[in-house]
Amino acid sequence: MFDLDSITEIWQTITRNKTRSILTAFGVFWGIFILVILLACGNGFDNGMRSNIEGFSTNSTFMIPNYTTEAYKGYQKGRYWNPDMSDIEAIKMKIKGVDMISPILTEYSYNGDNNVFFGTKGGNFSMKGVLPNYNDIDRCKVLYGRFINETDINEGRKVCVLGKKVYEDVIGADKNPLGLMIKANGIYYQVVGVIEPYNSNITVSGSMDETVVLPMTTMQLAYHNGDKFDFFVFTTARGYKTKDLQEEVKTLLRERHDIAPTDEGAIMCFDFEQMFTMFDYLFLGIKILIWIVGIGTLLSGVVGVSNIMLVTIKERTREIGVRRALGAKPALIIRQVVAESLLLTILAGIVGLVIGVSIMAVVSGFVGNTPSEDVMFLDPQIGFGAAVAATVIIVLSGLMAGVLPAMRAIQIRAIDAIREE
Amino acid sequence: MIKLENIHKTYFGAQPLHVLKGINLNVEEGEMVSIMGASGSGKSTLLNIVGILDNYDDGDYHLAGHMVKDLSENQAAEFRNKYIGFIFQSFNLIPFKTALENVALPLFYQGVGRKKRNALAMEYLDRFGLKDWADHYPNELSGGQKQRVSIARALVTSPKIILADEPTGALDSKTSAEVMQILRDVNATGITMVIVTHERGIANLTRKIVHLKDGLIESIEENDPDKMDFTKEIK
Ligand SMILES: Nc1ncnc2c1ncn2[C@@H]1O[C@H](COP(=O)(O)OP(=O)(O)OP(=O)(O)O)[C@@H](O)[C@H]1O
Ligand SMILES: [Mg+2]
Numbered sequence: 001m002f003d004l005d006s007i008t009e010i011w012q013t014i015t016r017n018k019t020r021s022i023l024t025a026f027g028v029f030w031g032i033f034i035l036v037i038l039l040a041c042g043n044g045f046d047n048g049m050r051s052n053i054e055g056f057s058t059n060s061t062f063m064i065p066n067y068t069t070e071a072y073k074g075y076q077k078g079r080y081w082n083p084d085m086s087d088i089e090a091i092k093m094k095i096k097g098v099d100m101i102s103p104i105l106t107e108y109s110y111n112g113d114n115n116v117f118f119g120t121k122g123g124n125f126s127m128k129g130v131l132p133n134y135n136d137i138d139r140c141k142v143l144y145g146r147f148i149n150e151t152d153i154n155e156g157r158k159v160c161v162l163g164k165k166v167y168e169d170v171i172g173a174d175k176n177p178l179g180l181m182i183k184a185n186g187i188y189y190q191v192v193g194v195i196e197p198y199n200s201n202i203t204v205s206g207s208m209d210e211t212v213v214l215p216m217t218t219m220q221l222a223y224h225n226g227d228k229f230d231f232f233v234f235t236t237a238r239g240y241k242t243k244d245l246q247e248e249v250k251t252l253l254r255e256r257h258d259i260a261p262t263d264e265g266a267i268m269c270f271d272f273e274q275m276f277t278m279f280d281y282l283f284l285g286i287k288i289l290i291w292i293v294g295i296g297t298l299l300s301g302v303v304g305v306s307n308i309m310l311v312t313i314k315e316r317t318r319e320i321g322v323r324r325a326l327g328a329k330p331a332l333i334i335r336q337v338v339a340e341s342l343l344l345t346i347l348a349g350i351v352g353l354v355i356g357v358s359i360m361a362v363v364s365g366f367v368g369n370t371p372s373e374d375v376m377f378l379d380p381q382i383g384f385g386a387a388v389a390a391t392v393i394i395v396l397s398g399l400m401a402g403v404l405p406a407m408r409a410i411q412i413r414a415i416d417a418i419r420e421e
Numbered sequence: 422m423i424k425l426e427n428i429h430k431t432y433f434g435a436q437p438l439h440v441l442k443g444i445n446l447n448v449e450e451g452e453m454v455s456i457m458g459a460s461g462s463g464k465s466t467l468l469n470i471v472g473i474l475d476n477y478d479d480g481d482y483h484l485a486g487h488m489v490k491d492l493s494e495n496q497a498a499e500f501r502n503k504y505i506g507f508i509f510q511s512f513n514l515i516p517f518k519t520a521l522e523n524v525a526l527p528l529f530y531q532g533v534g535r536k537k538r539n540a541l542a543m544e545y546l547d548r549f550g551l552k553d554w555a556d557h558y559p560n561e562l563s564g565g566q567k568q569r570v571s572i573a574r575a576l577v578t579s580p581k582i583i584l585a586d587e588p589t590g591a592l593d594s595k596t597s598a599e600v601m602q603i604l605r606d607v608n609a610t611g612i613t614m615v616i617v618t619h620e621r622g623i624a625n626l627t628r629k630i631v632h633l634k635d636g637l638i639e640s641i642e643e644n645d646p647d648k649m650d651f652t653k654e655i656k
Contacts, residue, residue: 005535016517322513325474326574327502327530330494410494414474414501418509418586419465 010340017312024308025348028397031298032349032390036356036382038290044367044380046283051378057100057137057235061246062204062270063253064231069265073258081257081266082228090256095248097240100136103229105129105219106205107185116170116212117183123169126206127184129219129229137233138197140208143167145178145193152192152215160189161213164196184212187222204233242273295393302345302397309341309405313412320409321417330410337409338402345398353390357382422485422582422613423448423471429479430466440466441477442636448615448629450581453608453646455616455624458633464617465586467633471615472505472584473497485581502530506575510587512567514559514574520546520566521555524574531578545573549603565596572603582613589623601626605646 014021063083071077088103107127109115114122135147143164152159162170162177171177177191189212197208220227234249236242250267253259259266313320320333364381382390423446430441440463448454456464469475470482473489482489485504492500506527507513514523524542533541546555549569559567568588575583585604589597601623608614616627624630630642 005529009529012517318513319515322515323526323530324498325472325501325507325513326527327498327578329498329530332530415469417513418469418474418507 006336006339007343009336010343013316013336013340014344020308020312021344024305025344027301027304028298028345028348028394029301029352029355031294031301032352032394033356034297035290035294035390035393036353037360038294039287039382039386040356040360040363040380041377042283042286042290043382044364044377045286047378047380048376049279049283057139057272058276059099059236059242059273060137060233061236061242061249061272062231062233062268063246063249064268064270066266066268068259068263070260070263072260072263075258081259082225082230083232083253083257084229085227087253087256088232090252091234091249094252095245097237097245098249099235099237100133101232101234102131102134102137103216103232104134104204105216105223105225105229107219107223109185115185116166118170118180121170121172123166125163125166125184125210125212127212127214127219128205128208129214129216131216134233135195137235138204138208140195140197143194143196144176145191147193147195148213148215153217156217156221157215158187158189158218159192159215160184161193161195162191163207163209163211163213164194165207165209166212167191167194182212184214185222189214189218236273242271246271298393298397301348302401305341305345305398305401306404309337309401310408313337313405313409316409317412318417320412321414324412324414325418333409333412334406337406338399341402341405342395342398345401346394349391349394349398353387353394357387422450422452423615424483425471425480426482427480428467428470428477428482430463430470430475430477440636441470443480444636444638446631446638446641448613450613451608451611452629453605453614453616453627454629454631455618455627456631456633457618457621457624458639460619462633463636464619464633468584468586468615468617471582472507473500498530502527502578504581506578506580506583508568508571508575508583508585508588510590512559512564512571512591514567514571516559519556519558520551520562520570523559523570524577527574527578542573542577545577546570549573563596564592565599568592568596568600569603572600572607576607576612580612582615583607585614585616587617587619589618589620597623 065081065083068075068077068079068081083103085103088101091098091101105128109124112124114124116123116125130148131153132148132150145161147161151157160182162182167173167177170182171180177194180191181188182191195208195213216229219225220229234245236245246269250269251261253267254261254263323333360381364379367377367380425444425446428441428444429439432438432440444467456467458464466475470477473484473492484500487500489500515526518526521539521542524545525538528538528541543552543555546552549572551566551569551573554562554566559570562570583604588604589600592600604614604616605626616623618624625644626646628644628646630644632639632642
């Protein structure tokens with residue numbers, strides 16, 4: 001179809017009326033251009049939003065105890081309960097599909113005064129008792145030393161890991177913090193690490209930046225919690241449904257703590273997955289909208305091409321008739337007209353694609369493409385898949401635009417051209 | 422070469438118009454025939470049927486031994502391309518193609534390669550003294566030059582028949598004479614030629630003159646063009 005001869009033929013007809021060809025092609029150019037820009041911007045927002053939640057396991061559920069709302073087994077309603085370490089073991093043992101599970105114990109400075117000191121310098125920070133695996137759920141960068149480890153837990157060591165802000169405020173960014181002793185709520189702990197959250201948009205009872213992290217066991221001991229803790233977080237393993245797991249965990253907890261099976265208020269459940277799924281749907285919706293708008297714009301370009309070509313065909317009645325008289329077969333005429341629209345569309349489309357992608361590459365250079373916590377717009381570029389899809393759409397629309405004019409063209413008989421007037 | 426038997430043609434316009442009412446005509450290979458008749462007598466209609474540009478309602482038409490009836494568009498295109506060269510009153514050159522490209526076009530439809538096509542087209546242009554005009558567009562050519570280009574285009578596929586509808590209609594007498602001389606030379610190489618004209622002078626340069634009247638052949642006049650004084654015939 002695209003040998004040199006045909007291309008020359010087509011090129012001649014296209015360049016014969018340059019202004020018109022350019023105006024015609026502009027519709028398609030614009031359609032593709034807009035599509036690319038919109039898609040890239042959509043991706044930019046998507047990336048930006050996602051970078052905001054980066055570092056946090058998006059399939060995690062928080063389970064928080066609350067006052068019971070029903071009387072049960074001799075207990076009054078309005079009783080407070082606490083989960084304990086045996087609950088964690090029971091959940092691990094009995095419920096399949098829980099990937100990671102991590103209990104959390106928290107303390108604050110109750111009167112609002114400074115509660116964390118190094119020497120005379122102090123600050124007001126929250127404290128969090130966790131197990132080593134907490135860092136797999138609410139991920140942090142380790143700047144110095146290490147995170148809490150198993151030995152800390154087993155031996156109940158008086159060690160702590162400081163959030164970056166705690167370290168900078170209390171110890172000072174110029175000092176090596178490792179091995180230093182800090183005082184938190186009156187008790188001394190040795191600093192074994194400093195951490196910085198990847199992301200501070202999602203925080204669990206205070207940003208990790210402003211937290212003194214202690215081994216769970218140490219903290220339980222220090223605050224006389226026994227083996228109880230405040231709440232816990234678990235993540236869903238691949239292939240399991242978070243909603244189902246939540247129900248199973250709730251049922252188990254209700255049994256273990258004599259809570260009525262129908263008591264929905266006694267266990268609060270905060271589900272990140274649900275929120276993120278909402279995000280996903282939101283962006284899916286935006287994407288669909290973008291494709292609809294983009295393709296709509298493109299379609300009007302295609303209609304434009306088709307329309308102009310219909311006019312062109314009418315004007316070329318004589319020429320086409322002469323070609324028929326000279327022995328051009330209908331198939332050849334169809335091929336020529338379709339190829340003409342195809343070439344016009346493809347050229348315009350590719351130019352639109354290239355310009356759109358280039359512009360967005362420049363824009364992307366300005367807004368940056370490194371994830372960070374407080375950007376809304378990140379790396380606004382279209383992916384390879386979308387570019388391929390756009391190209392396929394260009395070709396299809398070129399074919400589509402050519403069909404009607406081609407049908408009109410083959411209705412022209414040689415005799416129509418030969419007959420004067 | 423051309424054998425028409427009882428050809429009928431009716432145009433179904435606002436009112437049906439019975440244009441050809443039973444035409445019987447034989448044109449042998451190598452003959453040069455002219456068709457004359459009043460305006461509206463059906464000359465062009467007849468020529469278009471012979472050229473398989475239009476179909477006929479009734480009768481039989483044999484072209485070079487082939488029955489021409491109810492051909493598909495593809496078959497018709499092949500027949501035209503293979504057997505027939507057309508020359509039109511208004512040249513019908515394609516305006517955005519050079520003289521050379523215009524002449525080469527029928528070969529393109531035959532699937533002849535580019536090089537061979539252009540070489541052959543150039544040869545024909547040269548034959549009619551248009552070599553230097555090969556790269557010119559039709560609007561840069563005089564009427565006579567245009568008609569010579571279109572003759573070259575008609576001949577380039579080595580057709581068996583040349584059909585010319587008023588080939589000199591748009592030309593002055595001097596150029597008309599030149600064009601007629603070319604057509605006579607072409608005919609001398611053995612190519613059958615049918616010319617529609619309303620100029621007696623043109624008809625006088627053909628061997629057979631068919632007179633058409635009211636959709637029928639009124640008479641066929643034998644003629645000896647060699648006796649004619651060329652310059653006097655075309656005024
Ligand atoms: N497509 C058509 N539809 C209806 N009528 C037609 C059509 N083509 C030709 N005619 C009529 O048929 C008749 C013969 O037309 P034709 O063109 O054959 O005449 P002609 O002999 O070539 O005339 P001229 O010398 O003026 O060219 C005319 O009356 C014309 O009006
Ligand atoms: Mg006529």
